[in-house]
Amino acid sequence: MGISVGLPEGTKVSSYDAIIVGAGYAGAVCARRLAESCGMRVCVVERRGHIAGNAYDCDDEAGILIHLYGPHIYHTTNERVHTFLSRFTNWTDYQHKVLANIHGQLMPVPFNHASLKMAFGDEKGEHLYQKLVSTFGENKRVPIMELRAKNDPELTEVADYVYENVFLHYTMKQWGKTPDQIDPSVTGRVPVLVGDDDRYFPAAPYQGMPEDGYTKLFERMLDHDLIDVFLEVDARDFVTIEGERVLVDGAPYGGEVIYTGPLDELFAMDLGALPYRTLDMEFETLDQDQFQPVGTVNYTTSEDFTRITEFKNMTGQKLAGKTTIMREYSKAYEPGSGQTPYYAILEEEPLALYQQYRARVDAIVNFHPVGRLAEYRYYDMDGVVASALELSDDIIAQN
Numbered sequence: 200m201g202i203s204v205g206l207p208e209g210t211k212v213s214s215y216d217a218i219i220v221g222a223g224y225a226g227a228v229c230a231r232r233l234a235e236s237c238g239m240r241v242c243v244v245e246r247r248g249h250i251a252g253n254a255y256d257c258d259d260e261a262g263i264l265i266h267l268y269g270p271h272i273y274h275t276t277n278e279r280v281h282t283f284l285s286r287f288t289n290w291t292d293y294q295h296k297v298l299a300n301i302h303g304q305l306m307p308v309p310f311n312h313a314s315l316k317m318a319f320g321d322e323k324g325e326h327l328y329q330k331l332v333s334t335f336g337e338n339k340r341v342p343i344m345e346l347r348a349k350n351d352p353e354l355t356e357v358a359d360y361v362y363e364n365v366f367l368h369y370t371m372k373q374w375g376k377t378p379d380q381i382d383p384s385v386t387g388r389v390p391v392l393v394g395d396d397d398r399y400f401p402a403a404p405y406q407g408m409p410e411d412g413y414t415k416l417f418e419r420m421l422d423h424d425l426i427d428v429f430l431e432v433d434a435r436d437f438v439t440i441e442g443e444r445v446l447v448d449g450a451p452y453g454g455e456v457i458y459t460g461p462l463d464e465l466f467a468m469d470l471g472a473l474p475y476r477t478l479d480m481e482f483e484t485l486d487q488d489q490f491q492p493v494g495t496v497n498y499t500t501s502e503d504f505t506r507i508t509e510f511k512n513m514t515g516q517k518l519a520g521k522t523t524i525m526r527e528y529s530k531a532y533e534p535g536s537g538q539t540p541y542y543a544i545l546e547e548e549p550l551a552l553y554q555q556y557r558a559r560v561d562a563i564v565n566f567h568p569v570g571r572l573a574e575y576r577y578y579d580m581d582g583v584v585a586s587a588l589e590l591s592d593d594i595i596a597q598n
């Protein structure tokens with residue numbers, strides 16, 4: 200029915216049919232579906248002072264629409280996700296492009312035909328490109344770790360160049376490890392492209408930015424008579440797990456609990472803290488129309504930060520004489536420090552620890568962990584929405 204700050208005196212959270220912890224994609228999608236598909240009264244609690252989770256955007260002091268928790272570009276191949284989200288927004292036709300700053304030269308990433316010619320010169324670049332085409336086929340996307348595994352001197356030359364100049368230093372900054380030491384699916388998100396497409400998400404038929412921003416999309420999704428949103432409320436103050444039961448305010452709760460926060464926090468990290476990477480984001484407003492030619496420039500061979508995003512280049516906002524940019528610095532997350540856990544660490548030990556926490560809640564029929572934090576996954580927005588749609592399908596089927 201509305202969004203308010205804090206829980207008003209006398210609010211009985213346990214009187215709601217469903218309690219949703221977190222107002223990001225995972226929570227908001229479930230809230231909307233449980234309210235409109237089974238008439239549940241839904242209480243969403245969010246410990247931040249705003250909705251939209253990490254997708255939150257707002258105007259900065261210069262009046263420029265910024266993404267407070269890092270650049271968010273919508274892209275998906277999932278038609279159901281796209282249809283669902285499109286109920287709450289129109290999309291711009293923005294196609295994300297990224298350049299890598301390689302020793303001062305800007306080259307397209309994913310590394311493609313044009314990058315190859317910039318790196319090796321026209322003639323040799325073309326020759327190497329033809330080699331890639333005959334090996335992998337045109338318009339194929341080849342993860343760097345797969346390219347490196349090829350036993351051919353020319354392919355090795357390309358792989359070594361891309362590994363050293365695109366992946367090695369950026370990955371060291373982002374993860375504190377080399378590409379060989381991290382899960383190949385991570386660098387596999389940005390494969391070498393055997394083709395001319397210079398978009399960051401060439402495989403996504405649906406991509407763009409929400410026409411009025413992400414926060415507006417969330418406002419519309421959460422705008423339903425049966426949904427109440429309470430900001431600056433931490434669910435851990437009243438939701439606890441006791442054996443195979445969920446307690447709310449100390450008493451067994453029979454409604455559905457959708458939990459989108461980190462699972463270890465719910466157990467005071469008694470088995471140990473789940474590791475994450477966090478980011479320091481440094482915003483700067485400059486007195487100029489434009490700073491860089493594309494939305495994001497990745498600094499793959501120099502600097503301490505990983506990338507610079509210029510928001511106007513992504514949102515299409517027109518504002519003369521001012522632009523806001525943001526640098527991202529990655530570091531290990533310290534639990535309990537107030538930092539935001541942004542990236543799960545996809546390694547054997549953390550994943551095993553996650554499974555131990557997960558086993559504690561799997562048997563609880565009315566407790567549902569969902570989302571990038573609660574599932575400890577490297578989800579993009581569309582992956583979270585897909586997961587929340589599936590979960591809400593199950594709950595709707597049982598009600």
Ligand code: FAD
Pocket residue numbers: 220221222223224225226244245246247251252253254268269270271272273274432433434435459460461478541542569570571572578579580581583
């Ligand atoms: P979140 O957005 O984290 O929402 C969870 C919410 O739960 C948070 O607001 C948190 O405050 C709240 N919460 C947690 N615990 C509690 C509690 N105890 N009580 C109350 N509230 C609680 N995806 C893309 O598709 N494209 C991109 O370009 C893109 N760029 C990204 C850039 C960065 C830097 C990062 C970090 C992520 C990016 N993503 C991108 C991924 C995207 O942000 C996530 O997939 C998505 O926002 C996750 O939604 P969620 O609901 O699972 O989690």
Ligand code: UDP
Pocket residue numbers: 299308365366367369370373374385386387388389497499
């Ligand atoms: N990566 C890299 N250089 C680049 C782009 C990506 O090394 O120019 C690697 C790096 O390890 C990064 C991963 O690929 O963490 C995934 O990149 P993506 O841009 O998808 O990261 P996100 O936007 O999720 O932070």
